[in-house]
Amino acid sequence: MAAPRPVPDTTDAPLIALHDVAVRFGQQEVLSDIHLALHSGRITTLIGPNGAGKSTLARVILGIVPPSRGRVTRRTGLRIGYMPQRIKIDDSLPLTVDGFLALGMAGATRARRDALGRAGVAHLRRRAVQALSGGEMQRVLLARALLRKPDLLVLDEPAQGVDVAGQDALYGLLAEVRDELRCGILLISHDLHLVMAATDDVVCLHHHICCSGTPEAVSRDPAFRDMFPGHPATNLALYTHEHDHEHDLHGNVDCAEHHHHDH
Ligand SMILES: Nc1ncnc2c1ncn2[C@@H]1O[C@H](COP(=O)(O)OP(=O)(O)OP(=O)(O)O)[C@@H](O)[C@H]1O
Numbered sequence: 685m686a687a688p689r690p691v692p693d694t695t696d697a698p699l700i701a702l703h704d705v706a707v708r709f710g711q712q713e714v715l716s717d718i719h720l721a722l723h724s725g726r727i728t729t730l731i732g733p734n735g736a737g738k739s740t741l742a743r744v745i746l747g748i749v750p751p752s753r754g755r756v757t758r759r760t761g762l763r764i765g766y767m768p769q770r771i772k773i774d775d776s777l778p779l780t781v782d783g784f785l786a787l788g789m790a791g792a793t794r795a796r797r798d799a800l801g802r803a804g805v806a807h808l809r810r811r812a813v814q815a816l817s818g819g820e821m822q823r824v825l826l827a828r829a830l831l832r833k834p835d836l837l838v839l840d841e842p843a844q845g846v847d848v849a850g851q852d853a854l855y856g857l858l859a860e861v862r863d864e865l866r867c868g869i870l871l872i873s874h875d876l877h878l879v880m881a882a883t884d885d886v887v888c889l890h891h892h893i894c895c896s897g898t899p900e901a902v903s904r905d906p907a908f909r910d911m912f913p914g915h916p917a918t919n920l921a922l923y924t925h926e927h928d929h930e931h932d933l934h935g936n937v938d939c940a941e942h943h944h945h946d947h
Pocket residue numbers: 709714732733734735736737738739740741
């Protein structure tokens with residue numbers, strides 16, 4: 685189990701903050717009462733059932749979906765790198781990994797080589813993208829997101845279709861990226877167990893934020909236990925070290941055992 689992450693430096697303005705954000709599609713209110721701040725050097729994971737609004741929240745952060753209520757503030761000049769769930773590539777077009785990265789962003793070959801190296805797939809540079817395995821393609825998509833030199837990296841279900849060893853390696857890699865580039869990372873995931881171990885902050889979403897905080901605090905929260913009954917991650921608190929305090933996503937020290945929002 686990784687050591688607990690240091691407290692975010694709250695003198696640092698957040699990379700992005702959502703204030704009382706709501707999103708509505710026609711009659712359906714998909715998100716409401718969303719207060720969230722993402723900081724440099726921290727991995728925040730959004731969990732929640734299908735249709736909970738996770739991708740919509742990510743799209744608000746990316747600036748693709750405008751909130752129907754509330755406010756989003758971004759640090760000036762904020763660069764966001766996005767790794768999609770999947771990408772459609774034309775099978776009839778011969779395209780190497782390097783060519784694929786060059787399509788996304790003009791720039792030096794050196795930068796593409798570095799990004800592939802950081803994603804652990806330097807050896808795939810000249811391979812055809814169509815011939816990559818699911819796990820290899822995920823790494824290439826990560827390299828593509830890193831090419832933007834992001835302050836914030838947003839990954840939508842990055843471990844989908846990757847086996848457990850591959851997922852573990854991917855989360856290890858994200859921790860390295862966080863530590864070396866000091867960027868903030870927002871992950872969307874279904875895969876609770878690994879994610880709970882690999883993340884700094886967890887946000888449990890079901891149209892509103894049901895609970896949030898460190899993995900230990902969230903795994904003890906009744907709202908989380910109701911959402912994922914019997915899940916092994918609900919036992920996480922039993923085998924991780926106990927904190928004498930917690931920090932919420934706004935960086936405030938919270939002396940309560942957990943940080944729980946009632947709705
Ligand atoms: N552009 C849109 N127009 C209308 N409804 C939408 C739109 N985007 C999302 N929705 C609806 O909003 C709800 C939340 O969708 P969203 O994709 O954000 O959930 P999610 O938590 O990411 O789900 P999953 O885990 O299944 O990927 C769903 O009911 C979806 O049908």
